[in-house]
Amino acid sequence: MKPRTLFVTGGARSGKSSHALAEAEKSGLSPVFIATAQAGDPEMAARIDRHRGERGPQWTTIECPVALADLIAEQADPSRILLIDCLTLWTSNLMFGGYDIAAETARLAAAIEQAKGPMILVTNEVGLGIVPDNALSREFRDAAGRVNQAVAAACSEAVMIVSGLLLRLK
């Protein structure tokens, strides 16, 4: 039987990361937090520190801005649960690093489907506002949407969190 792979999407401050944390802790497995964030500016550094403080001492943290497919292949294991937070920053890291986003997304989806242990992947919905007035934001929005579609398709379960509450997508 395939391990559980849970896709958690939602808006900013919707409670999606808290939901993912709670699901990971409920599993009883050894939790590994895989952070795609990079502390590039003081606002982001403060956010990363606050989030790290919210997790208990049982958590291991690995920073992984780009190479998620390889990390999943190495780290996924029936005794552990991986929490990858978040795919939107990963998409941004790929875009600003000049990577082939479609190819990296296909590698990530394959890694999820072949993973030897469970994982939770957190992402953001960013396409439900007014069309952004600059081309780079539109390109990012399209890229983030394509990543979400591919990863949601690869996962065994998917939910959307709205105001801290759950809508089941699959």
Next chain:
Amino acid sequence: MKPRTLFVTGGARSGKSSHALAEAEKSGLSPVFIATAQAGDPEMAARIDRHRGERGPQWTTIECPVALADLIAEQADPSRILLIDCLTLWTSNLMFGGYDIAAETARLAAAIEQAKGPMILVTNEVGLGIVPDNALSREFRDAAGRVNQAVAAACSEAVMIVSGLLLRLK
């Protein structure tokens, strides 16, 4: 038994306020509209006037930009239904007034849980677009999301309105 407390969220022009009005009128109770909007500019004044015109003569209107917890304690009653519209403007009023948003939100959640009569609270989802490019908008978006999570948790029911139709959250 606790009175019904209904959280109604959704996007701009999604039909959330109409849904809330219809639910209030179906209750058969004496309806009280609690407006958090302040007529600070002509666009907002026109919007307030249009909304007031859409409600029937059975409605009482109370303006309450900030002190919602106290107003609920005073006004909630089994013979009345309160319609509070909306929490997003309330959050904005707190933020621009320099209030402690976390403390005020905790007071509001407690007032909802202890209310002696039913109420409907309308809010907006504002975190599902692209990340805003100014820090104040990001701060507001985070604050609005935290308010939504806390109030949805305190209510007995929650729905999201999309294109005039209902998704049940709890």
Next chain:
Amino acid sequence: MKPRTLFVTGGARSGKSSHALAEAEKSGLSPVFIATAQAGDPEMAARIDRHRGERGPQWTTIECPVALADLIAEQADPSRILLIDCLTLWTSNLMFGGYDIAAETARLAAAIEQAKGPMILVTNEVGLGIVPDNALSREFRDAAGRVNQAVAAACSEAVMIVSGLLLRLK
């Protein structure tokens, strides 16, 4: 019995157009793509070309930036399925063309309700981000929301697509 009229909403790159295409092709009827897009700039022209390439040779394409109600009256037929993509661009075309959006929306809703054949209408949710800082964007967002409410009410079924997955609205 009334023909099936399906309303498909979602964010940018949510997979809503792919879902609509798949539903149209599953029907076994002769598919007609009704494009509201106009190739006014190179970015949009490229997007239109890419979308056209994604559809198979069995598709007929009709460009219809504004007169959807008349086109539905002419084209809807039990042997065909119409796919109208999308109502958000239609709203934009009405707004920039100086049309009476409320009147055109009422005509469109009536045409859907009286249609002699099935159709799928694709639209965008644009009201779930932060309030836009210019009045024209706010006006457009309100118009798009009202169109969505009216058309969703006129259709026999409605779904929202999130990360390629389906939430049923009715």
